[in-house]
Amino acid sequence: MTEVTLIDYGAGNLRSLRAAFERIGAPVRVTGDPADVAAAKRLVLPGVGAAGPAMRALRERGLDTAIRGSRAPLLGVCLGMQLLFERSDEGGIECLGLLPGSVRPIDWARRVPHMGWNDVIGDGEPAVCYFAHSYAVACDDDVVAGRTPIDGTDVPTVVRSGRLEGVQFHPEKSAGDGRRMLERWLAA
Amino acid sequence: MLRRRVIPCLDVRGGRLVKGINFESLRDCGDPVDAAQRYAEAGADEIVWLNISAGDERWPELLAAVERAAERVDVPLCVGGGITGPEQARELLLAGADKISVNTAALDRPELVSELAGRFGTQCVVVAIDAARSNGSWKAYASAGHRPTGRDAIAWARDAAERGAGELLVTSIDSDGTRAGYDVGLVAAVCGAVTVPVIASGGAGGPSDLAAALEAGASAALAASIFHDGIHSIAEVKREVAACGLPVRI
Numbered sequence: 001m002t003e004v005t006l007i008d009y010g011a012g013n014l015r016s017l018r019a020a021f022e023r024i025g026a027p028v029r030v031t032g033d034p035a036d037v038a039a040a041k042r043l044v045l046p047g048v049g050a051a052g053p054a055m056r057a058l059r060e061r062g063l064d065t066a067i068r069g070s071r072a073p074l075l076g077v078c079l080g081m082q083l084l085f086e087r088s089d090e091g092g093i094e095c096l097g098l099l100p101g102s103v104r105p106i107d108w109a110r111r112v113p114h115m116g117w118n119d120v121i122g123d124g125e126p127a128v129c130y131f132a133h134s135y136a137v138a139c140d141d142d143v144v145a146g147r148t149p150i151d152g153t154d155v156p157t158v159v160r161s162g163r164l165e166g167v168q169f170h171p172e173k174s175a176g177d178g179r180r181m182l183e184r185w186l187a188a
Numbered sequence: 189m190l191r192r193r194v195i196p197c198l199d200v201r202g203g204r205l206v207k208g209i210n211f212e213s214l215r216d217c218g219d220p221v222d223a224a225q226r227y228a229e230a231g232a233d234e235i236v237w238l239n240i241s242a243g244d245e246r247w248p249e250l251l252a253a254v255e256r257a258a259e260r261v262d263v264p265l266c267v268g269g270g271i272t273g274p275e276q277a278r279e280l281l282l283a284g285a286d287k288i289s290v291n292t293a294a295l296d297r298p299e300l301v302s303e304l305a306g307r308f309g310t311q312c313v314v315v316a317i318d319a320a321r322s323n324g325s326w327k328a329y330a331s332a333g334h335r336p337t338g339r340d341a342i343a344w345a346r347d348a349a350e351r352g353a354g355e356l357l358v359t360s361i362d363s364d365g366t367r368a369g370y371d372v373g374l375v376a377a378v379c380g381a382v383t384v385p386v387i388a389s390g391g392a393g394g395p396s397d398l399a400a401a402l403e404a405g406a407s408a409a410l411a412a413s414i415f416h417d418g419i420h421s422i423a424e425v426k427r428e429v430a431a432c433g434l435p436v437r438i
Contacts, residue, residue: 012308015284019259049309113311113354115385116407117191117233117437128191128437130233130264132286132311132354149189173264173286175228 001026001186005040007067008032009057012048017077020172024183034066042186043072047079051103051135052091054079064096073163075185081159081166082137090135098164101139109151120169120177122146122158124184127177129169131157136168191437193233193408194398194425195387196415198223200237200269202246203253207416214240217416221256227415228263231422233437235261236289236357236410239269247276251283258284268316268357277304281312289314289357292330295337295344298351305352314387315353317341319374320361326374333361341374342381349382356386357410363391367413370401379405395420395428402434 004026006014018028021044029036037043045067047054058064067074076084083095088103095103106112113134120127122145131148136155146158148168157168165185171178198220199206205220217223224235235257239250250267257265267280268289277288288308294300294315304313318333319326319341326341345356358378360371368391375388385407392398392411401409414420426436 013258013282013284015255015258016286020262023262048312049307111383111385111407113384114190115311115355116193119189132264134310134354151190170264170286173262175262178262 002041003027003029004042004044004186005036006030006044006046007037007063009054009061009063014046016172017044017046020178020182024179024186026186032061032063034062037063037066038069040070040072043067043070043074045074045076045080045083047077047083049079050090051079051082051088051095052093054083055093055095058083058096067096068098071163073185073188074165076164076166077172078133078168078170081168082135084159084164084166085137085139088135099139099143099159099161099166101137101143103135104138106134106136106150106155108153114150117174118148118150118169120146120148120157124158125180127174127181129167129171129174129177129181131169133168137166189435190407191233191435192402192406192429193387194231194422194429194436195234195236195408195410196227196232196422197236197238197389197410197412198416199240199412200250200253201239201241203249206240220253221260224257224261224265227422228261231426231437232263234264234266234408237265237267237269239267241270244270251279254280254283254285266314268314273300274303274307277308281308287312287314287355289316291316291318292332292335294348295328295330295339298347301348301351301353305354310352310354313353314355314357315348316357316359317345317348317378318359318361319371321371321374326377329361333364342377345378346381349384353384355384355407356382357389358386360390364389365413366391367393369393369397370404370409372400372404375401375404375406395425398425399429399432399434402429403432
C-alpha cells in the first residue's frame, strides 16, 4: 500500500491520525521537511487549534510551497481542510488558496463549538462522524462532496477537487465510519 | 442532526484504572486503555479519564497511558484532574488527549482558561465545575469538591465560557455517588446560562437519569459506576434516550 505522509508542522498531536492509518494497514511517515512533502505519494494535512498559528507554522517551514507544488493526493483533516481554502475569518488570514472559498464562524448555531457526532451526507455511504469546530467552510457547490446539518444549516464537511480532499470531522476519532472514510480515500 | 452523547468516566491513577472503595482504599481494576477500548466498541461516544493521582510522581505513567489510548481508541478522549497549568495541558494533548479538563486551577486563576483556549483552541478546553446546592442556588467547589470557593456556580459557568471554555463538565456534588439521578435543575440552569455544550455529571442511577439530563438541555451525559459495575450498558442507555425522542448514535 502507498505510504501516507503526515505533515508535521508542530500543530500538535499526530499520534491518533497516524494510528488510524496504521490500523488499516497503511505505512505512515511523519515529516516536517518540505523536501519529503514534495516527494510524497500521498499527503495528509492535519490540524487542531487556530488557523492563524497553523498557517504561520506552515509558512515558516516552507511547507505551504511544498504542498502547493505537490501533485500527490492530499487529505486535509478538520483545520487541515479549512486551510485548503483562500482565507479564514478566524484571525482574518490568507490560507493555502488551493480551493475557492472561505472559512466563516458558526454564528447561527445554538451551541458552539459544534461538538460531537453528526451526519455526513453526500456522495458516499451516509456516515455519522465526530466533529469539534467553531468555524465552517463556505464554498461553491462543485467542490462539495458531503454536508452536515448544523441547527438547520447544511455546511460542507467533505470537499473534493482533483487531487484534493478535505474532511471537517475527525476520521481518526469517528469509530467505524471514520475508518471506512480513510479506507475509501486510500483506495481512490 | 447532532447526536446527544453518552460518556463513561474512568478514574485513572498513574497508568492504572482504579475504583474507590468507601472513599479510602483504591482497587486496581486493570488497564484503562483496555477499558476505554471496550467502551468505545460498546458505543461510547467519548471517554473521560479522571486522573486521581496524588501529586505528580505518577504523571509519566499517565502520559504513557494516554499515548497508548491514542493509538488504540477510535473515539475522543478527554483527560482531566490535576492540571495546574498550560504545560501539563500541552503534555496531555501531545500524548494524544483530544480535550483536557481543568477545574481547581481555573477557579484559582480564571485567566488560565483563556490561556489554554488561545494556545490550543477552544474546542479542546473543557472546564469542569463541581457544584453544590446552597440556599436556592449553587456554589462552585475546588479540590475535588472539598474546598468551597463561595463563587456562584452559574456565574462561574458563564465566566468560564466567555473566557474560552469550549465545553463545561458540570458535576453535582449533592447527587454524585447517590445513583438517585442528576441534579436536573443545575443542568438546566447551566445550559440556560451558556451557549457552549454542557456535559451533565453526578448521580446517574439508570438509563432514564441520563435521558432526563439530556432532556434538560445537556449535550452529553456522563456516568461511571452504572457502567463499570455492569448494571447498565451504553446500548441500554442509548435506547432509552432514543425512546425520549432525542438523537443518539446507535
